[in-house]
Amino acid sequence: MTILDHRAPNTAAQPPIRRVLAVRELPILLILAAIIIATGIAQPRFFSASSLRSILLWIPLLTVVAMGQMMVIITRGIDVSVGSMIGLSGMIVAMALRDYPGIGVAGGAVVGMGVGAALGTFNGLLVAALDIPPIVATLGTLGMYRGLVFIVSGGRQVYAYELPDSLQRLSISGPFAQQVVPWVVIVAVVAAVATYAFLGFARTGRNIYAVGGNPPAAALRGLPVRRVAFLAYLLTGTAAGLAGVLYCSRFPSVNPAEVGVGYELLVIAAVVIGGTSVFGGSGSVVGVFLGCLLLGTINVALSVLHIPDAWQKTIYGLIILIAVIVDDLVWRRLQHFGR
Amino acid sequence: MHGSHTTASPQGPPPLANTRDTLLLDSVPEIIAAALLAAAVVSAWVLMPSFGDIGYLADKSTVYVESGLMVLAMTLIIVAGHIDLSCASTLGLVGTLIAFCHVRLGIPLETMLVLAVPLGAALGAINGAAVAGLGLPSLVVTLATMALYRGVAQVLIGDHSLSLPQWFVGIDRITVAGTPLRLPLLVLLAAAIVLGLLLHRTVLGRWIVAMGTNSEAARYSGVPVGGVTFLLFVLSGAVSALGAVLMLSRLSVARYDHGAGLELSVVTAVVLGGASIYGGRGTIFGSMLAMLLVAVVQTGMGLGGIREDNQVTAIGALLVVAVIMSNLTSRLRR
Numbered sequence: 177m178t179i180l181d182h183r184a185p186n187t188a189a190q191p192p193i194r195r196v197l198a199v200r201e202l203p204i205l206l207i208l209a210a211i212i213i214a215t216g217i218a219q220p221r222f223f224s225a226s227s228l229r230s231i232l233l234w235i236p237l238l239t240v241v242a243m244g245q246m247m248v249i250i251t252r253g254i255d256v257s258v259g260s261m262i263g264l265s266g267m268i269v270a271m272a273l274r275d276y277p278g279i280g281v282a283g284g285a286v287v288g289m290g291v292g293a294a295l296g297t298f299n300g301l302l303v304a305a306l307d308i309p310p311i312v313a314t315l316g317t318l319g320m321y322r323g324l325v326f327i328v329s330g331g332r333q334v335y336a337y338e339l340p341d342s343l344q345r346l347s348i349s350g351p352f353a354q355q356v357v358p359w360v361v362i363v364a365v366v367a368a369v370a371t372y373a374f375l376g377f378a379r380t381g382r383n384i385y386a387v388g389g390n391p392p393a394a395a396l397r398g399l400p401v402r403r404v405a406f407l408a409y410l411l412t413g414t415a416a417g418l419a420g421v422l423y424c425s426r427f428p429s430v431n432p433a434e435v436g437v438g439y440e441l442l443v444i445a446a447v448v449i450g451g452t453s454v455f456g457g458s459g460s461v462v463g464v465f466l467g468c469l470l471l472g473t474i475n476v477a478l479s480v481l482h483i484p485d486a487w488q489k490t491i492y493g494l495i496i497l498i499a500v501i502v503d504d505l506v507w508r509r510l511q512h513f514g515r
Numbered sequence: 516m517h518g519s520h521t522t523a524s525p526q527g528p529p530p531l532a533n534t535r536d537t538l539l540l541d542s543v544p545e546i547i548a549a550a551l552l553a554a555a556v557v558s559a560w561v562l563m564p565s566f567g568d569i570g571y572l573a574d575k576s577t578v579y580v581e582s583g584l585m586v587l588a589m590t591l592i593i594v595a596g597h598i599d600l601s602c603a604s605t606l607g608l609v610g611t612l613i614a615f616c617h618v619r620l621g622i623p624l625e626t627m628l629v630l631a632v633p634l635g636a637a638l639g640a641i642n643g644a645a646v647a648g649l650g651l652p653s654l655v656v657t658l659a660t661m662a663l664y665r666g667v668a669q670v671l672i673g674d675h676s677l678s679l680p681q682w683f684v685g686i687d688r689i690t691v692a693g694t695p696l697r698l699p700l701l702v703l704l705a706a707a708i709v710l711g712l713l714l715h716r717t718v719l720g721r722w723i724v725a726m727g728t729n730s731e732a733a734r735y736s737g738v739p740v741g742g743v744t745f746l747l748f749v750l751s752g753a754v755s756a757l758g759a760v761l762m763l764s765r766l767s768v769a770r771y772d773h774g775a776g777l778e779l780s781v782v783t784a785v786v787l788g789g790a791s792i793y794g795g796r797g798t799i800f801g802s803m804l805a806m807l808l809v810a811v812v813q814t815g816m817g818l819g820g821i822r823e824d825n826q827v828t829a830i831g832a833l834l835v836v837a838v839i840m841s842n843l844t845s846r847l848r849r
Contacts, residue, residue, distance in 0.1 A: 254654070308838050309792045311598075311654075315783060316835035323828025331824065433824070441662060454652045486669040493663025497645070500655050 200451050201463045203502045207495070208470050215477040222480045229356060230479075233347060233426065235472040236364035237262075239465060241419045241439065242446045243371040244296075244412030246464045249447055250388040251408045252456030253310035257299060258416050258443050260321035262436030265291040266420030267325050270334035270430040273343060281342050281421075288421040289414050295321060296413015300406035318440070325432045333431040339424060346425040360422050367415065372461040384408060389457030445492060446471055449499040470495065544789025544841045545801040551837060552808040559815035566818055573695040575817075577687035577765060579810045580699040581606065581758035581774065583803070585781045586788075587703075587710045588751040590802040593785050594714065595744065596727035596794025597653035599751045601642060603777035604664035607770075609635045610759035611668035614677035614769030624683060631756045638664060639752020643745035653748075661778065668771035676768040686764035699761050706754070711799035719743065727794025783834050784809055789841065808833070 199205075215222045241258050248255045269288040272279060279287070295317070302313035336344065346359040375381040387394045387404045395401045416436075424430055450467030452459030474491060559566040566572075585602045592599050609631055616622040638660070645656040689698040714720040722743050725733040734740045763769055788805035790797025809830060816826050 302835060302839075306839055307842055308835070311782075312786050312792050312838055313835065315779060315786075316831045316833075316838070318779065319783075319827040319831025320835070321831075323825050323831065326822070326824040327828065331822070441658065444658060445662075448655050448658075454655055484670075484673075486673050487666065489662045489666030490670055491666070493659045493661070493666055496655065496659035496662065500651055500659070501645075501649060504649065504651060 200460060201466055203506050204449060204451060204463065204466045204470060204499060207499065207502070208466060208473060211470070211473055211477060215473075215481060219480050222477065225356060227476055227480060230476045231469070231472045232357060232361050234475055235468045236360040237419045237422045237426070238439075238442055238446055238471065239364040239468045240367045240415050240422065241412070241443045242450075242464050242468055243367055243461065244408070244415035245443045246447045246450070246452050246459050246461070247371070247375070247384055247408040248310070248412050249444075249452050249454060250384050250456055250459045251405050252388050252391065253303060253405060253408065254444070254454075255299060255314045255409060255412050256311060256440045256444070257295070257314040257318040257321055258412065259436045259439035259441075260318050260325070261292055261295045261413055261416035262419045262423060262439055263325045263432070264295060264321045264328070264420070264436075265289075265417040266423040266430055266435045267329050267334075267432060269421050270339060270424045271329065273340055273424070274334050274338045277340050281340065281346065284343065284424070285418065285421050289417040292417015292420065293410060293414045296410040296416070297406075299413060300409035303409060304402040304406035322437075325435065329432045331432055333429050334424075336428045343421075343425050346422075360425060363418070363422065367418070368461055368465055375461060380404065380407065385457060442471060442492075445496050449496060451503055467499075470499075542789075542798075542801075543844050544837075545798065545804060547837055547840050547844075548788055548801055548804045548808055551833070552804055552811065555808060555811045555815065559811060559818070563815065563818045566815060569695050572814070573690075573697055573700075575814050576810070577697050577699050577761075579806065580687075580703045581762045581765075582777050582781055582784070583703045583806050584706055584754050584758045584761075585751075585777065586784045586802050586806050587706055587799060588747075588754040589781050589785050590788070590790060590797055590799055591710065591714055591723055592653075592747050592751055593782075593790045593792060594727045594794060594797040595723045595747055596730060597646065597744065597747070598657065598782065598792075599639075599642065599653065599748060600657040600778050600782075601638075601660040601664055602751055602755045602781060603774040604661045604668070605635055605638045605752050605755040606759045606762065606774040606777070607772065608638065608664040608668040609756040610763050610769045610773050611671055611677075611771050613759065613763060614679060615671050617679070618677045619672075624680060628683075628760060631760050632753050635752040635754070635756020635759065636749045637752070639749040639755075640745070642752070643748030646748060647741040647744040665771065665775065672769070672771055674771075676770050678768050679763060683764055684767040686761060699765075702757070702761070706757075707799055707803055714799055723747070724795060727791075727796070729795075780809065780830065783830065787834055787837050 212222075221227070241262065245255055245258060265288045268291050269284045272287045273281075273284045276283075299314055299317055302308045302317070303310050306313075346363075348358060350356070350358045351362065373381075375384060383394070383399050383404045384407075386397070386399055387401050391401055394404075419439075420436070423435060427435075446467035447459070447464050448454060448467070449470055450459070450463035450465070452464060471492070474495060475488070478485070478488060478491065585606070589599060589602060612634060613624070613627040613631055616627050617624045642653070642657055642660055645651050645660075646653045687697055687699055690696060691698060691701055714723060722733065722738045725736065725738055726740055726743060730740055758774070762773055766773070784806045785797065785802050786792055786805075787808065788797070788801030788803070790802065812829060812833065813826055816829060817823070821829075
């Protein structure tokens with residue numbers, strides 16, 4: 177979706193081959209295709225409904241948070257507290273649904289997103305109102321929120337059997353035939369489409385690119401730079417809150433020492449692999465979604481190929497490196513074309 | 516130590532934006548860290564009389580030496596305008612490699628100990644090559660190698676703990692010349708002095724500050740920006756490897772997840788010590804003060820029976836409060 181990427185060269189008047197080459201997401205699509213084909217050749221079982229289902233189950237949590245993180249990174253920020261925000265909102269949702277099952281899944285979602293929004297507001301205030309560098313502010317809240325998970329829960333975990341069945345069903349059943357597409361996937365798709373529409377067509381969404389592309393210029397044009405940055409953190413917090421609900425739905429227990437731990441790495445990886453520039457101003461929903469899909473595909477490919485879990489981190493690290501290097505090379509080549 | 520002299524250094528005014536700053540105001544972040552440290556020490560002392568037990572403190576101090584070493588290298592890297600998130604994974608991987616080669620491959624431990632620092636330097640060189648050579652952002656590169664190095668360690672030894680021979684264990688128990696001071700603490704102190712002199716008293720140090728202030732301007736002034744950047748990441752890898760050796764000797768076993776998550780407390784300490792995350796500002800003295808502050812707060816909370824899980828809240832809050840305080844003071848003087 178090059179339309180969303182203001183750095184992308186104007187492709188309308190160029191020959192078709194060059195337009196294909198100019199698609200910002202091309203490198204990641206190629207990597208994704210290579211992984212799928214290689215895995216499929218090594219183990220034909222990879223092309224099955226169950227693999228597809230595993231991938232579909234793996235990516236929603238990541239996708240939802242990555243949408244917010246992408247907006248933050250476009251504004252030249254970063255939010256390393258997302259894992260702790262998923263943890264704290266997930267823990268509170270689990271406790272709320274355990275103690276007050278009457279509120280239902282919808283009530284749980286409201287609680288989760290409310291908690292997430294509050295945490296995101298705090299991050300946003302630190303960054304936008306108090307001018308604390310984003311990585312420092314969210315590094316602080318990463319610790320604060322994680323500690324709060326333990327304090328709120330008293331260190332005790334919530335088991336799946338204590339939670340309403342309707343919550344688990346979100347990850348099992350879906351609206352379509354054979355239930356191949358569970359509800360959690362629908363939630364993620366809705367979040368992605370909403371982000372796409374917001375960033376592409378809403379004035380505030382366009383402002384996010386403007387502010388990230390050149391903050392002083394955006395301020396001179398009279399754009400509410402601080403408010404835009406604040407909004408990005410607020411939305412990321414809300415998304416992390418929603419992801420907390422998805423976490424409760426998918427995993428057999430909500431353990432304060434595990435819930436959301438380390439997700440910041442995965443989320444930032446997905447956003448960066450998706451071609452979002454860490455220097456701000458550029459990034460696309462489609463790219464980030466492909467980034468999530470790539471990580472999910474690798475995860476499932478590893479298990480289909482019976483590669484031990486221990487390899488996961490190594491391969492994630494390599495993929496991030498390869499993706500940024502390839503992206504960088506392709507981008508430089510393109511700029512040469514342009515001249 | 517060196518921090519308060521930055522503006523009055525014999526080489527003339529530093530290439531910082533605001534030369535009108537007085538000596539006192541320029542070291543506000545260090546003063547805040549020092550004040551918080553004093554407050555933490557006093558309150559720990561008052562609340563828990565056992566905090567005054569020198570033997571206990573000396574015993575606890577060795578835990579912080581490994582992160583202290585990484586804090587030193589991270590200070591230089593952050594002042595230069597970069598970040599190294601892979602330092603703790605480098606520590607984990609070097610520790611794992613030492614134990615793996617010795618226990619599984621039968622290579623003498625002495626050989627591995629000699630190779631440890633070069634190994635760490637090589638891992639740092641990978642980061643340095645990607646950042647300085649390819650021009651990729653250090654945040655992304657070291658995020659990737661953070662996962663990569665930890666992953667390789669996990670692939671090598673999985674969930675096993677590899678034990679090391681008895682003669683090697685217990686460097687943290689060796690005291691220095693009859694004082695309760697432990698040997699690793701002396702290593703940290705020596706490293707702090709060397710790197711402090713490097714950053715604040717040498718041309719290389721001036722280059723590092725210049726790069727962090729404005730890397731383009733530094734390049735045009737003839738600073739070998741790429742070379743210095745590469746060197747800093749190599750240094751970070753080497754220092755993490757030294758930390759790995761100390762940690763192995765202290766814990767007597769190697770695990771792939773040793774030091775996991777330390778990168779966050781290391782960055783926290785550097786920022787708490789007054790370094791600007793955008794580069795161009797920061798002192799070894801400030802970082803060491805902040806490291807001491809974190810150590811005192813954690814030791815105090817540990818004595819007070821606060822669980823380690825809950826301590827992260829306080830450390831996170833400490834960081835946020837310290838940065839808000841330093842921001843407010845800098846706003847007041849404008």
